[in-house]
Amino acid sequence: MTPDPALLNDLRAALGAxxxxxxxxxCAPFECDALTAHRRSPDVxxxxxxxxxxxxxxxxxxxxxxxxxxRGAGTGLSGGSLPVAGGVLLVLARLNRIxxxxxxxRLARVQPGVTNLEISMAAAPHGLYYAPDPSSxxxxxxxGNVAENSGGVxxxxxxxxxxxxxxxxxxxxxxxxxxxxSETGEAPGLPLLAxxxxxxxxxxxxxxxTVRLKPLPERVELLMAAFDDVRRCADAVGRxxxxxxxxxxxxxxxxxxxxxxxxxxxxxxxxxxxALLLCELDGLHHDVERDLQAVEALLRDCGATSLRVAADAGxxxxxxxxxxxxxxxxxxxxxxxxxxxxxxxxxxxxxVLQRIGExxxxxxxxxxxxxxxxxxxxxxxILFDAGEPGAVERAEHLGAEILELCVAVGGTVxxxxxxxxxxxxxxxxxxxxxxLEAFHAVKRAFDPDGLLNPGKAVPTxxxxxxxxxxxxxxxxxxxxxxxxx
Amino acid sequence: MDRDGTDDLIAQVCEAASRGAALRIVGGDxxxxxxxxxxxxxxxxxxxxxxxxxxxxxLVLTARGGTPLAEVExxxxxxxxxxxxxxxxxxxxxxxxxxxxxxxxxxxxAWAGPVRDYVLGARILTGDGRVLRFGGEVMKNVAxxxxxxxxxxxxxxxxxxLDVSLKVLPRAAAERTLALEFDAAHALxxxxxxxxxxxxxxxxxxxxxxxxxxxxxxxxxLDAVAARVGGELLPDGGSFWASLRExxxxxxxxxxxxxxxxxxxxxxxxxxxxxxxxxxxxMQRWYRGVAETAAxxxxxxxxxxxxxxxxxxxxxxxxxxxxxxxxxxHRELKRVFDPAGILNPGRMYADL
Numbered sequence: 072m073t074p075d076p077a078l079l080n081d082l083r084a085a086l087g088a089x090x091x092x093x094x095x096x097x098c099a100p101f102e103c104d105a106l107t108a109h110r111r112s113p114d115v116x117x118x119x120x121x122x123x124x125x126x127x128x129x130x131x132x133x134x135x136x137x138x139x140x141x142r143g144a145g146t147g148l149s150g151g152s153l154p155v156a157g158g159v160l161l162v163l164a165r166l167n168r169i170x171x172x173x174x175x176x177r178l179a180r181v182q183p184g185v186t187n188l189e190i191s192m193a194a195a196p197h198g199l200y201y202a203p204d205p206s207s208x209x210x211x212x213x214x215g216n217v218a219e220n221s222g223g224v225x226x227x228x229x230x231x232x233x234x235x236x237x238x239x240x241x242x243x244x245x246x247x248x249x250x251x252x253s254e255t256g257e258a259p260g261l262p263l264l265a266x267x268x269x270x271x272x273x274x275x276x277x278x279x280x281t282v283r284l285k286p287l288p289e290r291v292e293l294l295m296a297a298f299d300d301v302r303r304c305a306d307a308v309g310r311x312x313x314x315x316x317x318x319x320x321x322x323x324x325x326x327x328x329x330x331x332x333x334x335x336x337x338x339x340x341x342x343x344x345x346a347l348l349l350c351e352l353d354g355l356h357h358d359v360e361r362d363l364q365a366v367e368a369l370l371r372d373c374g375a376t377s378l379r380v381a382a383d384a385g386x387x388x389x390x391x392x393x394x395x396x397x398x399x400x401x402x403x404x405x406x407x408x409x410x411x412x413x414x415x416x417x418x419x420x421x422x423v424l425q426r427i428g429e430x431x432x433x434x435x436x437x438x439x440x441x442x443x444x445x446x447x448x449x450x451x452x453i454l455f456d457a458g459e460p461g462a463v464e465r466a467e468h469l470g471a472e473i474l475e476l477c478v479a480v481g482g483t484v485x486x487x488x489x490x491x492x493x494x495x496x497x498x499x500x501x502x503x504x505x506x507l508e509a510f511h512a513v514k515r516a517f518d519p520d521g522l523l524n525p526g527k528a529v530p531t532x533x534x535x536x537x538x539x540x541x542x543x544x545x546x547x548x549x550x551x552x553x554x555x556x
Numbered sequence: 557m558d559r560d561g562t563d564d565l566i567a568q569v570c571e572a573a574s575r576g577a578a579l580r581i582v583g584g585d586x587x588x589x590x591x592x593x594x595x596x597x598x599x600x601x602x603x604x605x606x607x608x609x610x611x612x613x614x615l616v617l618t619a620r621g622g623t624p625l626a627e628v629e630x631x632x633x634x635x636x637x638x639x640x641x642x643x644x645x646x647x648x649x650x651x652x653x654x655x656x657x658x659x660x661x662x663x664x665x666a667w668a669g670p671v672r673d674y675v676l677g678a679r680i681l682t683g684d685g686r687v688l689r690f691g692g693e694v695m696k697n698v699a700x701x702x703x704x705x706x707x708x709x710x711x712x713x714x715x716x717x718l719d720v721s722l723k724v725l726p727r728a729a730a731e732r733t734l735a736l737e738f739d740a741a742h743a744l745x746x747x748x749x750x751x752x753x754x755x756x757x758x759x760x761x762x763x764x765x766x767x768x769x770x771x772x773x774x775x776x777x778l779d780a781v782a783a784r785v786g787g788e789l790l791p792d793g794g795s796f797w798a799s800l801r802e803x804x805x806x807x808x809x810x811x812x813x814x815x816x817x818x819x820x821x822x823x824x825x826x827x828x829x830x831x832x833x834x835x836x837x838x839m840q841r842w843y844r845g846v847a848e849t850a851a852x853x854x855x856x857x858x859x860x861x862x863x864x865x866x867x868x869x870x871x872x873x874x875x876x877x878x879x880x881x882x883x884x885x886h887r888e889l890k891r892v893f894d895p896a897g898i899l900n901p902g903r904m905y906a907d908l
Contacts (some may be wrong), residue, residue, distance in 0.1 A: 174752050175751065175752070176748075176822060177751055177752075198752065219698065226695065226696060227695060230673070231696065233673070233705070234673050245881075247881045249882060249885075250882075253818075254859060255821070255836075255839045255840075256670060257670065257839075257861060258861060259861050259876045259877075259878060260875070260882060260904065260905075261706055261713075261714070261886060261904075262659070262705060262708055263706075263882070263885065265702055265706060265708070266701060266705070269698045269701070270701055270702075274701075286752070286753065286754040289754050309613035310613070312614075313612045313613035316726070317615075354756075354773075355754060355773060355780075356777070357774050357777040358756075358774050358776075361729075361776070414696045416616070416693060416694060417613060417614055418613060418614060445695075446696045447696075448695070481692065481693055482692065483692050483698075485697075485698050485699050486694070486695075487696050487698060488698070489698050490698070498699060498700070501700075502700060505686055505687075506688050506690065506700065507700075509682075509686075509688055509703065509893070510700050510701055510703075513701050513703070513889065513892055514701075515888075515892075516888035516891070516892055517885065517888075528700075529701075
């Protein structure tokens with residue numbers, strides 16, 4: 072689609088011609104995020120350098136009625152920054168300065184294009200760090216982290232993005248600058264900072280974030296436990312948490328995931344086991360010592376077939392390397408995979424894993440499970456070959472079944488990857504029309520014309536009607552009161 | 557007690573909505589002083605009560621809005637758990653719904669985080685009688701906008717909290733309170749220097765020339781760090797912190813207005829008189845009997861916010877005014893959830 076010349080004029084006047092890309096070659100690198108199954112080359116890419124330029128871009132889009140999609144590093148896993156037809160892609164990569172790191176106030180103030188890991192690196196000389204650590208932390212930016220409420224492996228103890236934000240500056244579609252939260256984390260009025268976090272760029276564009284820094288832990292220990300039964304491993308997760316210990320990380324892998332990781336990273340996993348648990352403890356020296364002893368005793372009691380505590384930081388890193396490379400490692404097992412992101416109450420872990428195994432068998436597609444067990448956040452990886460006729464559809468169908476299972480046991484279709492374009496269908500399983508209508512109304516409160524990242528995050532009721540028609544459940548048609556086309 | 561009063565509440569809200577009559581949502585009526593004084597037909601939530609789910613291994617508790625806060629805390633304590641934000645009760649009848657709607661936290665706030673950090677899900681009754689469920693009972697959930705967290709501190713202006721799911725945490729193995737002699741300025745400096753170390757602090761306050769620090773952890777840890785911190789061991793630390801949380805400490809006695817100023821932690825003492833109570837690592841400062849303009853000016857000058865927490869004289873505004881675009885958004889969101897404007901109108905701001 073050819074961009075509106077009047078809009079282009081306004082954008083060039085505000086940003087300079089070099090910050091407005093329209094040629095197919097220049098725009099091509101922005102055609103997708105990490106969900107590469109969905110691609111669409113943007114018609115216009117803008118690269119503002121300042122907050123005022125971001126405001127000008129949004130004002131221009133509002134004035135011309137042009138949709139606008141914000142993008143950070145493009146590491147998102149749900150297509151949240153997929154360009155939309157006839158729209159502007161607003162790339163925030165040039166707003167990449169760390170504005171302040173203050174050890175006294177234990178905070179960092181950064182622009183949205185600063186990467187997650189850069190914050191911790193800047194804080195490290197002060198003995199501090201930024202806790203949320205999504206696996207893409209080398210590349211993903213804080214603006215995107217806020218938009219997705221990103222997690223990581225340390226969420227149970229150290230929180231998600233929303234727990235580590237103090238203040239966020241957001242530009243509305245009208246070009247107005249809002250300050251949400253404050254340095255104290257308190258602000259009068261409704262807690263809009265929490266509403267904006269995880270809103271997937273639908274309500275405003277983040278142009279600055281003030282994040283909480285934590286002191287680096289005095290001591291860290293990593294414990295690896297093998298089990299010859301997935302159910303025993305899953306039950307051990309609940310036992311650890313019920314015992315009053317909150318591990319910094321509690322990660323689980325099933326046999327296919329663990330063997331793939333071992334073959335890929337040679338990290339010393341016992342490849343004859345059926346399930347592996349990694350339990351990281353951090354904190355003050357004596358507290359960690361006490362918890363370590365308690366967890367060791369507990370895991371033995373739960374039937375762990377082997378237990379190993381990393382001897383030093385090097386071994387700890389090696390043990391983590393398998394877990395952290397599990398996705399690419401599993402990726403070598405088949406030409407293609409889908410990564411699911413459902414979260415469930417932990418007590419259902421064992422049953423859900425068993426049911427996923429049954430669904431996988433029925434579909435004839437292997438599934439490897441690697442997940443944040445402490446949070447109940449599953450990442451089943453569905454392996455398939457897109458070249459095989461019908462395989463994509465079967466994999467998508469299996470994915471939808473897994474997410475429906477998560478919802479059925481009281482969980483959610485996405486724990487940390489976001490809805491984006493990927494999970495619009497499954498959202499219809501989780502929410503009724505009343506909630507979806509409320510979401511659309513919340514969006515209109517911020518963005519009356521629906522210009523910010525349109526078509527993402529929240530499905531239309533018509534789409535849910537179609538989704539329901541595809542997936543009739545127990546003879547009951549969801550959204551049966553809606554007209555069909 | 558276990559009673560589902562959802563239908564009663566829907567009927568009352570629909571009836572009021574049909575007449576455009578304002579409702580004043582009442583749980584235990586323990587925080588009536590908080591926010592602006594409003595009129596309205598009382599909508600009692602206490603008949604909608606009961607803990608619905610609490611599995612200690614999940615670290616999640618779900619209860620109806622009218623459940624007594626004391627019942628929730630007793631349930632958690634029986635399993636060695638707690639509400640980490642240490643909410644004030646301000647009376648025996650405080651409810652869980654009122655606790656979340658007021659969004660108030662106790663001495664642990666600077667370390668444990670605010671109420672909204674622990675809200676995982678909520679079922680709400682809107683001002684036009686819709687029952688909507690947001691969030692859930694799991695730790696990680698990014699499906700849809702986080703409307704559940706939006707309820708924390710919303711003072712009932714968006715909806716009646718029918719059920720709330722909260723993340724809960726284990727209690728610490730042990731705690732210890734130490735008192736050190738400092739004037740206000742030096743106490744703040746000392747706090748800032750402590751913030752750079754990995755101390756297991758869980759509360760701090762300064763009053764009458766003494767800095768009080770609460771430490772939590774295993775006994776071995778407390779022994780190891782107590783020597784580093786210094787000061788004198790306070791024998792009954794628990795009741796001292798409770799007296800701050802519940803405002804039964806002598807500082808809070810009398811009829812003078814009470815101002816709560818939240819400021820970036822280490823800023824110097826505010827020019828609002830000599831007598832104050834400092835909490836939350838310096839972030840929360842209480843003053844008695846100061847003038848509204850002085851409180852607002854002194855606080856906003858350092859990037860903070862002032863709240864008239866208790867006022868025994870008139871129905872003044874309670875909160876720092878919002879910037880115009882933010883106030884406009886608040887009105888839009890109010891219309892989404894309470895189109896007739898009948899839920900606690902004016903409790904937060906005059907025209908909201």
